Amino acid sequence: MDANVAKLVATDKLQDWGEVASEIKGRNRSKTFQVAAPLWIKRMVNEGKLLLNPSIIAQLREQEWIPTELQKQMIWASIVCKLDSPEQRQEKARIRSLIQKRYDNEWWEEVYERAGRVWPAWDRYKKNILSVGTATATLAAHSSVLGQAFNREFEAILKMVPAL
Secondary structure: OOHHHHHHHHOOOHHHHHHHOOOOOHHHHHHHHHHHHHHHHHHHHHOOOOOOOHHHHHHHHHOOOOOOHHHHHHHHHHHHHOOOOHHHHHHHHHHHHHHHHHOOHHHHHHHHHHHHHHHHHHHHHHHHOHHHOHHHHHHHHHOHHHHHHHHHHHHHHHHHOOOO
16 A cells, blocks of 8 residues: 555555645556545544444445445545534634535535534534543443443444434
């Protein structure tokens, strides 16, 4: 794998790709992004860092992780919904600007509306998965019973995310 692709795939924040790949220009930049995007989506889904409905995840697998325009909006909505604190307003504004520049304002409005529908799942994820602490998370990783309970909860959270 190309070093630039690897850097992009390893970057959790999609909105930072422009900075990470700042030295790549022209066609190479576009090609690098095109190769990295499916690998990034696959990694983020496998690590549980994108809140997408299980049916959308299945579609992405079938499409070899190459998203449609609608699925791109869902991915961005998953990213935007996590920016729910007042300190993250600037980050949300930066993402809005990036999306409006790349697509248009209507596309951003669709992403933002979707983010509002994903937010309840994100809230449940924060309360039931992220807030358990490192000791419980470690125990869950080494206990089949607790691990299965966490997996079931995560699946239930993903099912809260709209599929359309």
